Amino acid sequence: MSVPPAQLRDAGATAGADILQSRLTGLSPQDFARDVWARTALLTRRASDFDDLFSAGAADELISRRGLRTPFLRLAKDGATLDEASFTAPGGVGATIADQIDDTAVWRAFADGATLVLQALHRTWEPVADFSTRLGTELGHPVQANAYITPPQNRGFDAHYDVHDVFVLQIHGCKRWVIHEPVHPDPLRNEPWTDHRAAVTSAARGTPRIDTVLEPGDVLYLPRGWLHAARAQGQVSIHLTLGIHTHTRYTLAEQLAQAALAVLREDPGMRRSLPPGTDGPADKDEIDTVREHLIAALGRADSTPLFNRARRSEARPAPLGPLAQHTALHTLAPETPLMLRPALAARLDGTRLTSRAGFLDCTPADMPALTRLLDGQTRTADDIGLNLAARLLRAGILVPAPP
Template sequence: MSTTRTDFQDTGALEGAGVLETRLIDIGRERFAGDIWGRTALLTRCASDFSDLFSAQAVDELISRRGLRTPFLRVAKGGSTFPDSSFTSSAGVGATISDQLDDTALWRKFADGATLVLQALHRTWEPVSDFSAKLSTELGHPVQANAYITPPQNRGFDDHYDVHDVFVLQIEGTKRWIIHEPVHPDPLRSQPWTDHRSAVAEAAKGEAYIDTVLEPGDALYLPRGWLHAAQAQGEVSIHLTLGVHSWTRYALAEQLAQAALAVLGDDPEMRRTLPLGVDGPGAEIDTVRARLAVALAEADSTPLFHRAWREQGRPAPLGPLAQLAAVDGLSPESRVRLRGALEARLEGSRLTTRVGWFDFPEADLPSVTRLLDGEVHAAHDLGVELVEELLRAGVLVPVEQ
């Protein structure tokens, strides 16, 4: 099948819809979730104007003025990645760290046809960071962001697949994308495309599922495992790739097994030494299998899931000087709110967040519950002492009057 778009229609984004519906797809969230998510590729023409997220000027600023270091940038050409030492150097007196980006070396490689890959833009460029955080919240899966800057008529990488889903957002220029169906559907993170190199190369010779040129404002969704290669056309191409690190049943099974092993660690029979001179599992394996089955039935992996989810992201930025000024100037009228992207959960009397966990007395729990709504609150409504404690902990942030 060769096509320029996947033919789905919807009545449009619903009122109050998030960035998925309003900027990345035109079929509505329910249709996307039921027919597309994790199943098939989707091309959306004129999805949005992405110039507010990224641009050529942003590329130049990040490379030449921000003092970025590896691994915030990769350089590739003809399917191969250049060693970091070929485009990094120290920045001179007072900044002698040797792995800072060398803009002259990067310019020469770019002029010679190399693709520049700005990695982890969700950490280095605020508009992309904000967008990625919103998308992650809507999808329920962690999101990272990279930008690919490719010279005219060049391609940075050969046909391959990713082990995470991606949304491709064309920012500037045009790029031809050739998409093939998976040779290894739904790969795990431990199953890279290089494990199936020959099958990928063979499949790439066949008829494409999608063969199209993305233009500024177009968006392309690819589930993990879908083969793809892209080549810039007659001008420099800039696109954002939002990588969605999907949670899988396998990942939940890993966590359930970990929780079960913790249960077995409290079982004296499981800690018992095997018989002297044992030459293999023998009959012991039946005992272990039976007790493991019981432990799996009793295990609760929910805390492990929430902990892993918290560890895969970062809270919203926090300015130490603004935070100190808020503590020093705290009054009953001070306005505060919960820090963004904390993944805060109140379990009993314990608040768990991406910046630590906190236990509260019973009297403070109504106020803690209130602040979890993310709205702006006056300090006197929550309790000034509690607000000061949470400002110092980096859980609350000040709101300008």
């Protein structure tokens, strides 16, 4: 039985389909894609109430009670990042790892004007993690989340640009943002702003495109490459930055080139040594021959597996509780409700199921049940088949559905 590659939709994708419009921009996905995405900055006033995502209490809990280690926290002041050794220490008996956050040292630095940057909240704070996953599902690009907590009248960083798009969600207090258009449009991930430091510094002295104060509930969207600097106003400012790590045409070109080179590896003529006396790249005949074969290989190459593999590696599936999974497996019954684990990025390639939880080789007889999982809806173990359901639970692909 031949089964074409098929995308298994992440559970919860439908629920996340309105985040962009209902909580961030007020624009339909179509309008945002046509008029804003990767083109221009967008300021949306009173977009949403973000108290359900993050708060001052959440920041205090993460710093003081969760045993965070670097690099989950950075400190910055007046454009410089502070040495990690200045705010980390061992955690005492039974927790002697030296790079744990020292909340006393963090407090002293904050009182002295340092900005606290809680990094990778999509891994450490559940409401932000869920929100980021849903937004990433909607956009089709991976999302990371950081929180920036800045004392009054202070700034953490000088004018700079990011190599990913960002949504800035103001949570608490107010912050003045000064935005300038790019000096290097659409930078790639290996093209940081420091490569263009002089141009960035010069442009930041000019007339800004946006000069505004964000208040709680406001959202600012910046495409990668747009210059920005921010300063807290009369009270502590807390904002979330959602970084969208966009796939680009250059990314696709890299993957296509890799796939073409894999094709050429199987060509004995391309593996052959150059003749004695060949002047390397200056030998036009040899270069022409290689170019001809490379163009032909590009026409035969399939970069889809590389793209899917890269996509799977850019994020992790939704959290999995080992004890809850053990209970579900050992109490499995025909009526047990099950669902695909969210954020799994699962695909059927022939009879192989690949996902962020690894791969599972299945049989042709399993294909109808696996295909029924394509819609991301809750299924009973009986509908899937008890033996297959048990295998998928054990592999971490299915999870118990919420009541």
